[in-house]
Amino acid sequence: PAMAAPTTAPTPPSQPPHFILVPFVAQGDIIPLVDLALLLAERGARATVVTTPLNAARQRRVAEHAARRRVLLEFVELPFPPPGSVLPPDCQNADILTDVAQFIPFFFELRDLATPFDAYVPDDAAGDEEEEEKRYDVPGMPVPVTVTKATAPGFFNHPATLVLRDEAMETMRTADGMVVNTFVELEHQFVECYEKALGKPVWTLGPLSLCNRDAEAMATRGKTATVGKEAITAWLDGQAPGSVVYVSFGSIARKLPKQLFEVGHGLEDSGVPFLWVVKEHEVDASPEVREWLEALESRTAGRGHVARGWVPQLAVLSHLAVGGFVTHCGWNSLLVSIAHGVPVVTWPHFADQFINEQLAVDVLGVGVRVGVTSPVMLFGDEAVVVAREDVAKVVSALMGGGMEADERRKKAREYGEKARRAMEEGGSSYGNLTRLIESFSRPEPEVKEQLKLHG
Ligand code: UDP
Numbered sequence: 001p002a003m004a005a006p007t008t009a010p011t012p013p014s015q016p017p018h019f020i021l022v023p024f025v026a027q028g029d030i031i032p033l034v035d036l037a038l039l040l041a042e043r044g045a046r047a048t049v050v051t052t053p054l055n056a057a058r059q060r061r062v063a064e065h066a067a068r069r070r071v072l073l074e075f076v077e078l079p080f081p082p083p084g085s086v087l088p089p090d091c092q093n094a095d096i097l098t099d100v101a102q103f104i105p106f107f108f109e110l111r112d113l114a115t116p117f118d119a120y121v122p123d124d125a126a127g128d129e130e131e132e133e134k135r136y137d138v139p140g141m142p143v144p145v146t147v148t149k150a151t152a153p154g155f156f157n158h159p160a161t162l163v164l165r166d167e168a169m170e171t172m173r174t175a176d177g178m179v180v181n182t183f184v185e186l187e188h189q190f191v192e193c194y195e196k197a198l199g200k201p202v203w204t205l206g207p208l209s210l211c212n213r214d215a216e217a218m219a220t221r222g223k224t225a226t227v228g229k230e231a232i233t234a235w236l237d238g239q240a241p242g243s244v245v246y247v248s249f250g251s252i253a254r255k256l257p258k259q260l261f262e263v264g265h266g267l268e269d270s271g272v273p274f275l276w277v278v279k280e281h282e283v284d285a286s287p288e289v290r291e292w293l294e295a296l297e298s299r300t301a302g303r304g305h306v307a308r309g310w311v312p313q314l315a316v317l318s319h320l321a322v323g324g325f326v327t328h329c330g331w332n333s334l335l336v337s338i339a340h341g342v343p344v345v346t347w348p349h350f351a352d353q354f355i356n357e358q359l360a361v362d363v364l365g366v367g368v369r370v371g372v373t374s375p376v377m378l379f380g381d382e383a384v385v386v387a388r389e390d391v392a393k394v395v396s397a398l399m400g401g402g403m404e405a406d407e408r409r410k411k412a413r414e415y416g417e418k419a420r421r422a423m424e425e426g427g428s429s430y431g432n433l434t435r436l437i438e439s440f441s442r443p444e445p446e447v448k449e450q451l452k453l454h455g
Contacts, residue, residue, distance in 0.1 A: 015134060018046040022117065025055055025080075025110065026094035034059055034073070041071045049073070050117060052080035054092040078116045081109055119159040133374075140197070142189035143363060150374050151354035177201035179436070181208050181335060183422035183429050186415060187359065203436045207339040209314055209332070210423045219312040226280070226309030232316060235305050239273050242323030245395055246316055246342075248277040250330040253349045253376070255282055257289050259384050264296045266391020267304065272399045275305045275316065283308050317342055323409075324398040326370070326391075329353040334360060341416025343367065343408040345394050347386065350375040366412040368404075370394050 019040050023033035030051065037047035049059070056075040063073045081087040086105050090096060097106060138145040156165035172178075177200045184191055184204050195202045212218045219229035236244065247267065249255070255263070260282055267274045283289055293306050313333070316322060317340045325337045326345040334356050337344050346357040347370040354375070360367035371394070372385055397405060422429040 016045050018048070020048050020050060020121065022050045024094075025052060025092060030055060030059070030093075034062055037073055038062075038066055038071060041066070041073055047073060048076055050076045050078060050120065052092040053077045054090055054096075058093075076120055078113050078120070080113065082112060085109055115162075118162050122157055122159055122162075140193065142193055145355075145358060147355065151348070152352075153350075153375075155351070175200070176439075177203060179203045179205055181206040181331070183207060183419055185418040185422055185428060186338065186364070190359075201439075203432045205429050205433050205436070207335050207419050207423065207429075209336045210339055210419065212314060215315065218314040218318060221312070221314055225312045227307040227311045229312045229315050232275070232305075232307065232311060233319065236275070236316070236319045236321040239321040241320045243399075244273045244275055244321045245270075245324040245326060245345075245399055246275050246277075246322050247326040248311070248313065248333070249328040249347070249349065250333055251310075252330075253328055254279060256382065257282075257285055257292075258382070259386070260285075260289065261292060262384055262386060262388045263391055264293070264306075265388035266386075267395065268296060268300055269388060269392040270395040270399075272395050273303045274300075274395075275307060275311075275322070277307045277309075277311050280309050324395070326395065326398075329356040329360065331356055338364070338366060338412060338415045339419040341409075341413040343398060343405075343412040345370055345398050347372060348375075350377075364411060364415065366408055366415065368394060368397055368408065 019037070021033045021037050023029040030049075034049060037049050040047040049056075051059075056077045059073075059075065063075065066073045080092050081089065087102060087109065091102065091106065094106075097103065133148055133150065135146050135148055138147060154165075156162065156168065178194070178198060180191070180194075180202055182191070182204050183206050191202055191204055209221075212221060215229070219225065245267070247263065260278065264276070267276060278293065283293065293308075297304060297306055314336060317325065317336050322340075322342055324345065325333070325342050326347060327333045327337060329344075329346050329348045330353060334344065338360075344360055344367040346360055346367045348354045348357045357367065357369065361369055370386055370390060374385075376383075376385055398408070399405070421427045424430060
């Protein structure tokens with residue numbers, strides 16, 4: 001009889017996991033761990049044994065024997081003993097030590113292999129392009145969260161900065177808790193998950209920007225705006241409510257002229273009123289940029305405004321004329337946008353911005369992707385990652401009518417309302433700030449008692 005066709009497509013073969021085995025350099029450890037590496041490799045996993053040159057050489061015959069059976073056993077050699085060591089050069093295994101006095105330097109110098117070992121691990125991962133693009137599900141998250149190494153590189157993971165990463169982690173480990181600029185109504189499931197993972201309190205106190213209630217406070221945050229608040233608000237006042245798309249990529253990311261021109265053309269082609277922030281460094285990149293921006297402004301006079309330098313972003317996002325924001329998804333920008341009920345086009349560049357995009361688009365439903373999948377360098381990339389057609393299309397989608405756009409606007413408005421309530425007396429962030437202050441306030445008698453004790 002004919003066999004029934006499978007109802008689902010076979011799962012494509014996934015990349016095998018990579019196991020890195022680091023035995024202590026004594027036969028009693030190396031022998032069983034090499035056996036384990038063989039077992040892993042036989043079952044299709046990738047197995048690498050990290051050891052010193054002499055110990056790797058001792059395993060050559062095992063590796064050759066395995067290779068004849070088409071089992072690949074990899075060795076990575078970390079030089080040992082280090083230059084200036086008191087140990088003889090071949091002193092790489094406990095069975096070679098000749099003097100009890102050698103044990104102490106032996107252990108300490110082995111411990112120092114942690115640095116080259118750490119360098120090997122990120123280097124190995126970074127070298128493999130396929131590996132960079134591989135998608136990983138983040139375990140333990142309340143919703144499916146997928147990342148790649150390229151879009152979620154973490155902080156200080158470069159071999160040269162590992163020591164900073166470790167110090168930062170250690171400081172976090174010893175902290176009493178974490179203060180986060182968000183609010184529970186926005187992402188309670190992630191806050192709970194973070195609290196559980198940390199095993200200590202997480203105080204959500206935001207959106208912190210909402211503490212700036214009057215126009216003066218809103219306009220003076222960060223640094224002095226090169227573009228006066230009056231000029232910006234005067235221009236925005238002349239636009240219809242909710243009609244303007246605000247475009248800014250934060251304080252760090254810089255675009256080279258080619259990419260800058262695509263953004264400008266896209267905004268022009270969208271037909272949507274726009275307020276676009278171009279940084280001084282971007283304007284100064286070449287005289288051509290300056291001229292090109294002036295030409296764009298005259299072509300879009302009345303509808304487009306190019307602000308050069310630093311604008312009072314909070315004053316912009318809280319203005320009624322602003323109905324959408326093309327953002328790089330820096331957390332501050334995204335949160336302020338949400339706090340003022342403004343939906344977003346997401347164009348992440350680096351750091352945590354791709355994760356923030358997932359939150360805005362997939363979890364909160366307040367964003368639409370411009371469609372970038374890989375990070376760009378901090379100060380711009382020669383490659384044009386987003387073409388003018390894509391900019392025009394996504395800006396029209398954000399600002400136009402239709403069910404999806406209306407739904408994004410509605411959700412953004414709702415979160416904006418919740419953000420405002422969170423910061424008011426009786427709200428979640430207001431209450432958390434009270435609890436934070438209380439948990440660090442010692443009762444009077446205790447303080448007095450301590451003063452007494454310390455004379
Ligand atoms: N910002 C501003 N005016 C500008 C550019 C940026 O006020 O012209 C502020 C913005 O409001 C936010 C911060 O700079 O508070 C940028 O932080 P974010 O996390 O959004 O991105 P980053 O600059 O760290 O990439």
